[in-house]
Amino acid sequence: MPEITLSQAVNQAIAEEMRRDETVFLIGEDVAEAGTPFKVTSGLVEEFSTERIIDTPISEPGFMGLAVGAAMTGSRPIVDLMFGDFLFLVMDQLCNQAAKIHYMSGGKLNVPLVLRTNLGATRRSAAQHSQSLHALVAHIPGLKVAMPSSAYEAKGLLKTAIRDDNPVVIFEDKLMYQDKAFVPEEEYCLPFGKAAILREGTDVTLIGTSSMRQVCEKAALLLEQDGISAEVIDPRTLVPLDENTILDSVKRTSRAIVVDEGHQNFGTTAEIAARISEKAFYFLDAPVIRMGAMDVPIPFSPVLEDITVPTAAVVAEKAKKIVAGELIHAL
Amino acid sequence: MYTQMVKIRVFEDNANQLYLDAKMPGLTHMYSGEEAVAVGICEALRVTDKITSTHRGHGHCMAKGADFRQMFCELLGKVKGYCRGKGGSMHIADQTNGNLGANAIVGGSMGIATGSALRAKLQKSDDVTVCFFGDGATAQGLMYEVMNMAALWKLPVIYACENNGYSEYTSTDEIAAGEILERARAFGIKAFNVDGQDVIAVNKLASELVEKARKGKGPFFIELMTYRYHGHHVGDINRTYYRSKEEETEWKKNRDPIEILGTFLKTEGIANDDELRELYSKVRSEASEAVDYAINADYPDISEVDMHVFQEG
Numbered sequence: 001m002p003e004i005t006l007s008q009a010v011n012q013a014i015a016e017e018m019r020r021d022e023t024v025f026l027i028g029e030d031v032a033e034a035g036t037p038f039k040v041t042s043g044l045v046e047e048f049s050t051e052r053i054i055d056t057p058i059s060e061p062g063f064m065g066l067a068v069g070a071a072m073t074g075s076r077p078i079v080d081l082m083f084g085d086f087l088f089l090v091m092d093q094l095c096n097q098a099a100k101i102h103y104m105s106g107g108k109l110n111v112p113l114v115l116r117t118n119l120g121a122t123r124r125s126a127a128q129h130s131q132s133l134h135a136l137v138a139h140i141p142g143l144k145v146a147m148p149s150s151a152y153e154a155k156g157l158l159k160t161a162i163r164d165d166n167p168v169v170i171f172e173d174k175l176m177y178q179d180k181a182f183v184p185e186e187e188y189c190l191p192f193g194k195a196a197i198l199r200e201g202t203d204v205t206l207i208g209t210s211s212m213r214q215v216c217e218k219a220a221l222l223l224e225q226d227g228i229s230a231e232v233i234d235p236r237t238l239v240p241l242d243e244n245t246i247l248d249s250v251k252r253t254s255r256a257i258v259v260d261e262g263h264q265n266f267g268t269t270a271e272i273a274a275r276i277s278e279k280a281f282y283f284l285d286a287p288v289i290r291m292g293a294m295d296v297p298i299p300f301s302p303v304l305e306d307i308t309v310p311t312a313a314v315v316a317e318k319a320k321k322i323v324a325g326e327l328i329h330a331l
Numbered sequence: 332m333y334t335q336m337v338k339i340r341v342f343e344d345n346a347n348q349l350y351l352d353a354k355m356p357g358l359t360h361m362y363s364g365e366e367a368v369a370v371g372i373c374e375a376l377r378v379t380d381k382i383t384s385t386h387r388g389h390g391h392c393m394a395k396g397a398d399f400r401q402m403f404c405e406l407l408g409k410v411k412g413y414c415r416g417k418g419g420s421m422h423i424a425d426q427t428n429g430n431l432g433a434n435a436i437v438g439g440s441m442g443i444a445t446g447s448a449l450r451a452k453l454q455k456s457d458d459v460t461v462c463f464f465g466d467g468a469t470a471q472g473l474m475y476e477v478m479n480m481a482a483l484w485k486l487p488v489i490y491a492c493e494n495n496g497y498s499e500y501t502s503t504d505e506i507a508a509g510e511i512l513e514r515a516r517a518f519g520i521k522a523f524n525v526d527g528q529d530v531i532a533v534n535k536l537a538s539e540l541v542e543k544a545r546k547g548k549g550p551f552f553i554e555l556m557t558y559r560y561h562g563h564h565v566g567d568i569n570r571t572y573y574r575s576k577e578e579e580t581e582w583k584k585n586r587d588p589i590e591i592l593g594t595f596l597k598t599e600g601i602a603n604d605d606e607l608r609e610l611y612s613k614v615r616s617e618a619s620e621a622v623d624y625a626i627n628a629d630y631p632d633i634s635e636v637d638m639h640v641f642q643e644g
């Protein structure tokens with residue numbers, strides 16, 4: 001199995017699906033010659049021409065709307081939204097239009113489109129280029145949400161997203177574009193709604209989305225040194241969410257920490273924690289802990305930015321406390 | 332105006348060096364080459380007039396009266412910066428001089444500028460607001476919504492489109508249909524084109540329009556033809572796939588705003604070479620003193636992280 005970067009994985013997924021299905025096209029700002037600022041789509045325009053790799057003006061609501069219309073009438077657009085923060089600009093087309101059309105038409109119309117965008121802080125990009133906004137779209141019925149945590153997931157989930165007949169929003173971590181992982185040479189898709197258990201454990205379950213999966217894996221290594229056995233789960237998709245894998249694990253370990261880079265208040269961690277509390281309550285030996293980004297706009301200054309997102313050390317610290325039965329009521 | 336332009340150029344040279352030396356966190360978009368736009372316009376404004384700025388905002392900030400020290404501090408994320416290190420390059424602004432903020436959302440300040448003009452009208456003040464934005468930002472729908480309202484309500488706002496020929500790595504002709512000025516005219520807004528490298532021409536036009544806007548004759552639209560010398564941001568080094576070296580050289584050699592004004596000052600006998608050179612080196616040493624100050628300045632205390640989410644009280 002070759003090792004490739006997340007950026008290459010995304011590039012391969014798009015190229016393979018475009019070869020397989022001529023109704024797939026890519027649209028967004030500077031996706032053609034420039035290959036996006038993250039160089040994710042480099043080389044695609046040479047193979048597929050500017051007819052299927054479409055550079056747009058800086059008109060996010062406009063090209064999002066175009067994609068919705070094209071999807072309803074037979075295309076399978078992949079929309080490239082340069083920064084996750086720009087979701088706020090496309091919200092009407094995505095949430096009022098794309099998300100609801102299948103339902104409002106009584107199942108007669110489909111919107112098979114993929115919105116590729118990103119999340120993640122600590123790039124020193126300040127408050128308008130650092131947000132992780134997946135919880136916002138996961139809140140809207142009719143949208144599927146995928147959160148790849150390495151190159152392997154990025155490729156497999158994107159291919160599934162492109163083949164899905166519903167609008168799918170996929171969040172890549174912009175800090176991970178250059179990170180490498182083993183990716184099979186033969187074709188594969190990863191199913192939605194199927195979590196991965198990355199490490200088995202008996203004392204506590206760490207559930208980490210996207211980049212927070214790596215944080216949880218590192219925390220598990222730290223915990224091992226203290227004789228604590230942590231299980232690590234990557235949900236891979238938030239909508240649909242693989243509740244069973246999470247609940248089975250927590251029933252075995254009796255403790256859970258949910259780690260995610262979105263803001264903590266009203267966020268992804270809250271949703272997953274609530275489901276565990278509702279459905280595995282009698283198996284729990286400690287309150288389910290949420291760990292999200294701090295509830296502040298992401299600051300520019302490195303000394304401030306670095307403390308806004310969960311780190312392995314902080315996750316391990318909390319895990320130790322709940323395993324030791326400390327501070328059960330207030331963490 | 333000469334000094335102001337030199338200050339911006341020197342600021343950017345230092346910012347670039349800070350980036351190259353890995354002393355500056357993140358990236359920055361440099362204003363070098365476009366100095367006459369910010370300076371020509373801001374020199375026509377008074378302190379109480381407002382501006383809104385962009386991701387390429389150092390020039391606007393400086394031209395509206397900011398100082399080196401606090402700007403460099405902001406760039407480096409230090410607590411003495413204009414935004415206490417919370418904003419950085421893309422949000423740098425000297426609020427006390429009427430700068431309502433640099434914006435990392437392209438076109439994101441158009442509503443703010445127009446709203447500021449609405450406030451002036453409601454308050455019966457004769458302050459004017461200038462909205463700076465790039466050619467790329469003309470693709471944002473928000474612009475057309477607010478221009479319509481500004482025209483309907485005769486708001487004292489001037490839309491200043493800095494047309495540097497590119498939005499990121501794409502040339503303007505590929506992303507703008509028709510004529511940009513005609514779009515403003517469609518709302519009945521008087522729209523002008525001016526050479527954005529000629530600070531005297533920019534200032535003359537801006538002064539006329541600002542005076543008219545003060546009297547309730549706004550809004551106005553100006554398209555300023557200009558050029559950015561560096562990449563889209565400091566990391567954009569290999570640019571030949573979207574613009575040629577010859578084109579860059581042509582602008583730098585023959586259309587440099589500082590050179591153009593310098594030549595004018597010399598021909599008119601207002602200043603000679605030595606004086607201009609001396610001025611340059613004075614600004615340079617002020618800047619390097621400020622850089623040292625900023626490098627040695629403190630970062631914010633980490634307790635500031637959740638401060639300023641809300642106004643207290």
Ligand SMILES: Cc1ncc(C[n+]2csc(CCOP(=O)(O)OP(=O)(O)O)c2C)c(N)n1
Nearest residue numbers: 058387435436437465466467468497498499
């Ligand atoms: C809403 C939004 N879309 C895209 C971007 C990414 N982006 C940053 S600057 C830029 C180009 C802006 O071009 P222009 O308005 O001409 O300004 P210039 O950089 O040339 O000064 C783009 C696409 C952004 N910051 N905000």
Ligand SMILES: [Mg+2]
Nearest residue numbers: 465466497498
């Ligand atoms: Mg431009």
